[in-house]
Amino acid sequence: MRRGGGLLATIRTPGIAAIDTASIATVLGFYVLYTYIAPFVERAALDVSTGTVLFVFGLGSMGGVWIAGITADRRLRTATLGLLTLATLCLASLGLFAYSTAAVLLGVLLWGATHGGIPTLMQTAGVRAAPQDPDTANSLCVTGWNIGMAGGSLLGGVALTGAGTGALPWTASALLAASVLTVALARRTGFPPAN
Numbered sequence: 001m002r003r004g005g006g007l008l009a010t011i012r013t014p015g016i017a018a019i020d021t022a023s024i025a026t027v028l029g030f031y032v033l034y035t036y037i038a039p040f041v042e043r044a045a046l047d048v049s050t051g052t053v054l055f056v057f058g059l060g061s062m063g064g065v066w067i068a069g070i071t072a073d074r075r076l077r078t079a080t081l082g083l084l085t086l087a088t089l090c091l092a093s094l095g096l097f098a099y100s101t102a103a104v105l106l107g108v109l110l111w112g113a114t115h116g117g118i119p120t121l122m123q124t125a126g127v128r129a130a131p132q133d134p135d136t137a138n139s140l141c142v143t144g145w146n147i148g149m150a151g152g153s154l155l156g157g158v159a160l161t162g163a164g165t166g167a168l169p170w171t172a173s174a175l176l177a178a179s180v181l182t183v184a185l186a187r188r189t190g191f192p193p194a195n
Helices: 007-011 016-034 037-044 050-071 076-096 101-129 134-163 167-185
Strands: none
Touching: 007 016, 007 134, 016 037, 016 076, 016 101, 016 134, 016 167, 037 050, 050 076, 050 101, 076 101, 076 167, 101 134, 134 167
C-alpha cells in the first residue's frame, strides 16, 4: 500500500486548503449561535423551551446524515453547496423571524439537517482530494472542526456581549455565506463537479 507524504504534503494537496477553510467557516458559523441558543430562545420568548428547540435540531441532524449518505458518492459538490446554502438561509431566517415559534422551529429543523450532513460531505471531499493519505486528510477535517467549535463559541460570546442575541444569527449566516463562496470557487480542486 502506498503511504502518504505526511501532514505538510497533505496540507499542500490541491483542494485541501479550500475544504478545510470551508469546514472551519461552517463550524464557526454553526457554533456562534448553537453555543448561545438558550439566551437566543429566552429573548425571543417563544412558546417552546430551549430543550424543545434542541430536540428539533437533533431530529433534523438525523435527517441530514441520511441526506449525506445518499449524495456523498455521486453528488458531492451539489449536496455540499445545497446544504451550505440552506444553512445560510436558515440562520438568516432565525434573524428575521426570531419571535415566531413556528418559523424558529422550522429553521432549526432544517439547520439541524445541514449540521448532520455537512461533516460527512466535508470528510468525503477531503478523502477524495488526498487519496494518497486519507487518514491525514480526515485528521485535518476533525482538527478544523474542533477549531471551529472553540472559535465559534468565542466569537458568539463577543457578538452576544457587544450586540446582543439578535446579532448571533446574522454573524452565523455571514460565516456560512463565506463557506458557500469558498466551495463555489473550489470547482477545479476540492469540490469538483461530478463526472
